[in-house]
Amino acid sequence: MAIQFNCVSSMLILVLLSISSVEGQGGGGGGVIDVVAKFGAKADEKTDLSKPLLDAWKEACATTSPAKIVIPKGIYFLSTATLDGPCKAPIELQVEGTVKSLANPGAFKEPKWITFNRIENFKLFGGGLFDGQGTTAYKREGCKNHDYCGSLPINLRFDFLTNAMIQDITTKDSKQFHVNVLGCKNITFEHFTVSAPDESPNTDGIHIGGSDGVNVLNSEIKTGDDCVSIGDGSKNLVINGVTCGPGHGISIGSLELFKNEEPVDGVTVKNCSFTNTSNGVRIKTWPGAERGTCSNIHFEDITVTNVSSPIIIDQKYCPWNKCKINEESKVKLSNISFKNIHGTSALPEAVKIICSATLPCENVELADIEITHSGPTGPAVSQCSNVKPKVSGKQNPAPCSAPLPAKPTPTA
Numbered sequence: 001m002a003i004q005f006n007c008v009s010s011m012l013i014l015v016l017l018s019i020s021s022v023e024g025q026g027g028g029g030g031g032v033i034d035v036v037a038k039f040g041a042k043a044d045e046k047t048d049l050s051k052p053l054l055d056a057w058k059e060a061c062a063t064t065s066p067a068k069i070v071i072p073k074g075i076y077f078l079s080t081a082t083l084d085g086p087c088k089a090p091i092e093l094q095v096e097g098t099v100k101s102l103a104n105p106g107a108f109k110e111p112k113w114i115t116f117n118r119i120e121n122f123k124l125f126g127g128g129l130f131d132g133q134g135t136t137a138y139k140r141e142g143c144k145n146h147d148y149c150g151s152l153p154i155n156l157r158f159d160f161l162t163n164a165m166i167q168d169i170t171t172k173d174s175k176q177f178h179v180n181v182l183g184c185k186n187i188t189f190e191h192f193t194v195s196a197p198d199e200s201p202n203t204d205g206i207h208i209g210g211s212d213g214v215n216v217l218n219s220e221i222k223t224g225d226d227c228v229s230i231g232d233g234s235k236n237l238v239i240n241g242v243t244c245g246p247g248h249g250i251s252i253g254s255l256e257l258f259k260n261e262e263p264v265d266g267v268t269v270k271n272c273s274f275t276n277t278s279n280g281v282r283i284k285t286w287p288g289a290e291r292g293t294c295s296n297i298h299f300e301d302i303t304v305t306n307v308s309s310p311i312i313i314d315q316k317y318c319p320w321n322k323c324k325i326n327e328e329s330k331v332k333l334s335n336i337s338f339k340n341i342h343g344t345s346a347l348p349e350a351v352k353i354i355c356s357a358t359l360p361c362e363n364v365e366l367a368d369i370e371i372t373h374s375g376p377t378g379p380a381v382s383q384c385s386n387v388k389p390k391v392s393g394k395q396n397p398a399p400c401s402a403p404l405p406a407k408p409t410p411t412a
């Protein structure tokens, strides 16, 4: 199988190469464009890759047949780049090398490093690495006297893409979110790797918002914040075969902090595992905030290992005291299932389903839950509020058997 695949892919490259040699330089045809060979990029860690890459992109994007840009092996420095569509034909960026950002967090005026914008039929692949050099930003030194901490760059932004594939790519040490997906239709991340230390703040692996049809498959996400976070206007998402940890787990929300947020509808998280994360699968909404809905959310075949809150719906999510504590959430949660979730919890409160008193959760299902906790604080427990879950199969801890927490959630 692997040999066949290699044959096919090398044939493809040969075909593209022959197209490029036939069509020659910069003609109307597609082909392979090497940023080093053709546009003077240098893998010397100091020459800015920005202009060569943008020049290559301009040429590739204007060709009327499929084109591919290659960043060969080597270490490159890139200040910042926005690769804009629409392009005339499908376009690919094959990154074999390592692309490094500036370490100085004050060097960025906008919260972005590399952005892909308004492209149809796009593929980013090649085994390469995008290194955000974020360790200097994690301490938030000097934030008080500057405004740049509000615009720390996101490593990779995918804005308004249609039919895109992101494959065999690593993002490391972003200064902010690693990936932001906005306004996309049909985008897949496969064999995607996120790597950042446990103590890196606000470094969500993949944040998704306002998008329809996002798949995150067979990927590994180690970071200091959410593994995958899902914001408003997200529909038809599938997360399958993702390993998370360290980090905060997979999270829907926090929702409805702002007015006019779009519903979240249709999220399946399946065959995923969490190790040493603060949450497993979570839905969080702010008390006293705006109206909204979140429905058809399914968590299935999940393994948790030493996870603080493996299963959590939290409609009293209130970090930094930023909410009206005595009000209820106005987000309606419905059609939510947790099936075949097993492993160990780092805290006794393994299952927490805290819903809104004004809009109780509807149609919540717990099936085959087996989460144990051992330690001086006693066995695993399950807490519920404003919800009557439908239960089936094995249930450990016993559903909704423990008293409620007295206070809204204080931590992020």
Ligand SMILES: *[C@@H]1O[C@H](CO)[C@@H](O)[C@H](O)[C@H]1NC(C)=O
Pocket: 162, 163, 164, 165, 186, 187, 188
């Ligand atoms: C989704 O995008 C992929 C490319 O990543 C493409 O092969 C597939 O046909 C697209 N699906 C639809 C329904 O357009």
Ligand SMILES: *[C@@H]1O[C@H](CO)[C@@H](O)[C@H](O)[C@H]1NC(C)=O
Pocket: 218, 219, 240, 241, 242, 243, 271
């Ligand atoms: C489950 O996830 C693993 C990666 O963690 C992957 O290799 C496997 O193919 C997935 N299984 C299914 C049935 O999707």
Ligand SMILES: *[C@@H]1O[C@H](CO)[C@@H](O)[C@H](O)[C@H]1NC(C)=O
Pocket: 245, 246, 275, 276, 306
């Ligand atoms: C989980 O955390 C413990 C303590 O920090 C560490 O020893 C262990 O290696 C971690 N496990 C994984 C899989 O990262």
Ligand SMILES: *[C@@H]1O[C@H](CO)[C@@H](O)[C@H](O)[C@H]1NC(C)=O
Pocket: 276, 306, 308, 346
């Ligand atoms: C479990 O996670 C906690 C932090 O949440 C950590 O202190 C502890 O060492 C971990 N235990 C193991 C066995 O990994």
Ligand SMILES: *[C@@H]1O[C@H](CO)[C@@H](O)[C@H](O)[C@H]1NC(C)=O
Pocket: 295, 296, 334, 335, 363
């Ligand atoms: C909940 O699921 C039922 C049955 O599948 C469906 O009829 C209903 O429309 C769903 N509710 C929402 C808000 O999507």
